[in-house]
Amino acid sequence: MSAIAVRAMFRSHPDHPNHADTISRCIDTCFACVETCTACADACLAEKDVERLIACIRLNNDCAAVCTAAGSIMSRANKVGHRQLLEAQLTTCVAFCRACAAECQRHAGLHRHCDVCARACMNCAIACTEMLSSMRMPA
Amino acid sequence: MSAIAVRAMFRSHPDHPNHADTISRCIDTCFACVETCTACADACLAEKDVERLIACIRLNNDCAAVCTAAGSIMSRANKVGHRQLLEAQLTTCVAFCRACAAECQRHAGLHRHCDVCARACMNCAIACTEMLSSMRMPA
Amino acid sequence: MSAIAVRAMFRSHPDHPNHADTISRCIDTCFACVETCTACADACLAEKDVERLIACIRLNNDCAAVCTAAGSIMSRANKVGHRQLLEAQLTTCVAFCRACAAECQRHAGLHRHCDVCARACMNCAIACTEMLSSMRMPA
Amino acid sequence: MSAIAVRAMFRSHPDHPNHADTISRCIDTCFACVETCTACADACLAEKDVERLIACIRLNNDCAAVCTAAGSIMSRANKVGHRQLLEAQLTTCVAFCRACAAECQRHAGLHRHCDVCARACMNCAIACTEMLSSMRMPA
Numbered sequence: 068m069s070a071i072a073v074r075a076m077f078r079s080h081p082d083h084p085n086h087a088d089t090i091s092r093c094i095d096t097c098f099a100c101v102e103t104c105t106a107c108a109d110a111c112l113a114e115k116d117v118e119r120l121i122a123c124i125r126l127n128n129d130c131a132a133v134c135t136a137a138g139s140i141m142s143r144a145n146k147v148g149h150r151q152l153l154e155a156q157l158t159t160c161v162a163f164c165r166a167c168a169a170e171c172q173r174h175a176g177l178h179r180h181c182d183v184c185a186r187a188c189m190n191c192a193i194a195c196t197e198m199l200s201s202m203r204m205p206a
Numbered sequence: 207m208s209a210i211a212v213r214a215m216f217r218s219h220p221d222h223p224n225h226a227d228t229i230s231r232c233i234d235t236c237f238a239c240v241e242t243c244t245a246c247a248d249a250c251l252a253e254k255d256v257e258r259l260i261a262c263i264r265l266n267n268d269c270a271a272v273c274t275a276a277g278s279i280m281s282r283a284n285k286v287g288h289r290q291l292l293e294a295q296l297t298t299c300v301a302f303c304r305a306c307a308a309e310c311q312r313h314a315g316l317h318r319h320c321d322v323c324a325r326a327c328m329n330c331a332i333a334c335t336e337m338l339s340s341m342r343m344p345a
Numbered sequence: 346m347s348a349i350a351v352r353a354m355f356r357s358h359p360d361h362p363n364h365a366d367t368i369s370r371c372i373d374t375c376f377a378c379v380e381t382c383t384a385c386a387d388a389c390l391a392e393k394d395v396e397r398l399i400a401c402i403r404l405n406n407d408c409a410a411v412c413t414a415a416g417s418i419m420s421r422a423n424k425v426g427h428r429q430l431l432e433a434q435l436t437t438c439v440a441f442c443r444a445c446a447a448e449c450q451r452h453a454g455l456h457r458h459c460d461v462c463a464r465a466c467m468n469c470a471i472a473c474t475e476m477l478s479s480m481r482m483p484a
Numbered sequence: 485m486s487a488i489a490v491r492a493m494f495r496s497h498p499d500h501p502n503h504a505d506t507i508s509r510c511i512d513t514c515f516a517c518v519e520t521c522t523a524c525a526d527a528c529l530a531e532k533d534v535e536r537l538i539a540c541i542r543l544n545n546d547c548a549a550v551c552t553a554a555g556s557i558m559s560r561a562n563k564v565g566h567r568q569l570l571e572a573q574l575t576t577c578v579a580f581c582r583a584c585a586a587e588c589q590r591h592a593g594l595h596r597h598c599d600v601c602a603r604a605c606m607n608c609a610i611a612c613t614e615m616l617s618s619m620r621m622p623a
Contacts, residue, residue, distance in 0.1 A: 072238060072241070072322055072325075072326050073241050073242065075318070075319075075322045076242060076245040076246060076249060076319045076322050076323070077245065078318075079249065079317065079318035079319040079322070080245070080249040080252065081249060081252040081253050081254075082249075082252045094241055095241065098237040098238075098241055099211060099237075101237065101278075102211070102233055102234065102237055102277065102281055103212060103215060105278055105281035105282065106212055106215040106216065106233075106282075106283065107215060108282075109281065109282040109283055109403070110215060110218065110219040110220060110221075110283075112399050112402060112403070113220040113221045113399070114220050117395055117396065117399075118395065121390050121391070121395075122565075124390060125390070125560050126566070128406075128556075129556075129557045129560060129566075129569065132552070132556045132557055133553050133557070135274070135549070135552075136550050136552065136553035139244055139545075139546075139549045140546045140550070142244035142248065143244065143245075143247075143248040143542050143545060144245065144248055144249075148539075149543070149546075151579070152546065152579055152580055152583055155575070155576040155579050156580075158572070158576075159569075159572040159573050159575075159576045162568070162569055162572050163569055163572075163573075166569055178218065179217075179218035180214075180218040183214045183215050183218070184215070186211075187211050251538050251541060251542070252538070256534055256535065256538075257534065260530065260534075263529060264421050264526070264529070265427070267417075267421060267545075268418045268421060268427075268430065271413070271417045271418055272414050272418070272434060274410070274414065275410040275411050275413065275414035278406075278410045279407045279410055279411070282406060282407060288404070288407075290440070291407065291437075291440055291441055291444055294436070294437040294440050294441075295411060295437050295441075297433070297437075298430075298433040298434050298436075298437045301429075301433050302430055302433075305427060305430055350516060350519070350520050350600055350603075350604050351519050351523055353596070353597075353600045354523040354524060354527060354597045354600050354601070356596075357527065357595065357597045358523070358526070358527040358597060359530040359531055359532075360527075360530045372523075373519065376516075376519055377489060377515075379515065379556075380489070380490050380511055380512065380515055380555065380559055381489050381490065381493060383556055383559035383560065384490055384493040384494065384497070384559045384560075385493060386560075387497070387560040387561055388493060388496065388497040388498060388499075388561075391498040391499045392498055393498075409556075413552070417522055417548075420519055420522035420523045420526065421522065421523075421525075421526040422523065422526055422527075456496065457492070457495075457496035458492075458493045458496045458497060461489055461492045461493050461496070464489075
C-alpha cells in the first residue's frame with residue numbers, strides 16, 4: 068500500500084527522480100525491515116532463551132537504525148552531485164541486513180519471528196542491491 | 207506487504223499481544239505516513255512556490271517524527287502496565303496527522319504530492335484512532 | 346557543548362524563536378536522554394539478570410523513541426499556529442521519561458547504568474516541564 | 485553534560501566496552517550534529533533566499549539521519565564479531581558530515597546558522613575518524 072503512495076509522490080515530484088519505481092520499492096522495503104526488526108527484537112526479549120538471543124536483539128536494533136537512515140535519505144529524492152553518498156548508505160545497509168538475516172536465520176527453527184525477520188532483512192538487502200544497480204545504469 | 211510480515215511476527219510473539227491485526231495495520235500505516243511525509247517535504251522544497259509551502263514542509267517533518275515514534279513504540283508489543291503511555295503517543299500522533307493533512311489539503315489542488323500526503327496522514331489518524339478504540343475494549 | 350551550538354543556531358534563526366535558551370537546553374536534554382536510554386537498554390541486555398530487566402529495556406527503547414521525536418520537533422523552531430501540537434508531544438515525553446526513570450530507579454542499587462539513566466530521564470522530564478511552562482508565559 | 489552521562493554508562497556496562505571515552509565523545513558529537521543539522525535546515529527554510537539553500541536543507545536532513553544511525557549503533561556498545569559493520573556506518577557518516585560541512589560553509593558568510601552547522605559537521609567527521617582509528621588499534 069505505502070509503496071503505491073510513495074510511487075505516486077515521486078511521479079508528482081517536480082524533480083522527476085530517475086528510477087521512481089525502484090526507489091519507491093526500496094524505501095518501502097527499508098521501512099518494512101525497520102518494523103520487522105523492531106518487532107523481532109521485542110519478541111526475542113520475551114523468549115525464555117533470551118540469553119541466546121542477545122546478539123540477535125542487538126543486530127535487529129542496529130539494522131532498524133540503518134534502514135531508517137537509508138529509507139529517509141531515499142525519500143529525499145534529489146541526489147544531484149551526491150550519488151556517492153546515497154551509494155555509501157545503501158552499501159552499509161546491505162551489510163547490516165545480511166548480517167541480521169544470517170543471525171536471525173540461526174534461530175529460525177525455534178522462533179518463527181526470527182524466520183519472518185530473516186526474510187524481511189534479505190528482501191531489504193536485495194532491494195538495496197537493485198537500487199544500487201539502477202543508480203549505476205544510465206537513466 | 208509489510209503489514210503481513212508484522213502480523214506474522216505478532217502471531218509468533220511469545221507475549222501473544224492483543225489486537226494483533228489492528229496493531230499491525232496501525233504500525234504499517236504509521237511508517238507509510240513517515241515515507242509519504244518525508245517525500246512530500248522534499249517535493250515541496252523543489253516547487254517554485256516553496257515560500258508558500260514552508261508550513262507544509264515543517265508539519266511534514268514533524269509528522270514524520272511523531273509517526274516514527276508511534277510506530278516503533280507499537281512494534282514493542284507488550285505494554286503491560288503502560289497502556290496509558292501508548293495512548294498518549296497515539297493521541298499526539300492523531301493530532302499531528304490531522305494538522306498535517308489539513309495543511310497538505312490546502313495545496314492539494316496545485317500539488318499532487320500534497321494530495322497524496324493528505325490522504326496518507328488521514329489514513330494514519332484513522333488507524334491510530336481505531337487502535338485507541340481497540341485498546342479501550344476488553345481483549 | 347551541543348546546547349551552546351543549538352543556542353547559537355537559534356540566535357541566528359530568521360524567525361527569532363522565543364525562549365531560545367530554554368528550548369536549546371530542552372533539545373539537548375532530550376538527545377542526552379536518547380543516548381542514555383539506548384546505552385542503558387544495551388547494558389541491561391548484557392546483565393546476568395536480564396529477565397528482570399525486560400520491562401526496563403522496553404521502557405528505555407520507548408523513551409528514546411519519544412525523546413527523539415520531541416527533540417527533533419523542537420529543533421524546527423517555528424511553531425506559529427501549532428503550539429498545542431508541541432505541547433502534546435512534550436507532555437507525552439514527560440510521561441514516558443517519568444515512567445522510565447521510575448523503572449530504572451528500581452534497579453539503581455544493583456546496576457549503576459540504571460541509576461545514571463534514571464537521572465537522565467528525570468532531567469529530561471524537568472526540562473520538558475520547564476519548556477511547557479515557558480510556552481504558556483507571554484514571550 | 486551528556487558525554488559525561490554516556491561515559492558513566494559505559495563504565496558500568498557489563499561488557500566493559502573498549503575505548504569508552506572515545507566512543508562516548510563520538511556518540512555525543514553525533515547527536516550534537518543531529519540537533520544542529522535539524523535546526524539549520526529549519527533556519528534555512530525561513531531565510532529569504534531559501535531557493536539557494538535547497539541543497540543545504542537536503543544535506544542537513546540526510547546528515548541528521550545518518551548521524552542518528554551512527555550514534556544509536558554506537559550506543560549499543562558490544563560489537564563482537566561485527567566491528568566491520570560499525571566501521572561501515574562510521575565511514576558513511578564521515579562522508580555525509582564532510583559533504584554537509586562543505587555545503588554549509590558556502591553559506592557561512594551570509595548565514596551564521598550555516599557557519600555553526602559547518603563546524604558541528606566537521607567536529608562529527610573528526611570524532612568518527614578518531615573512533616575508526618581507535619577501533620583499528622589494539623584495545
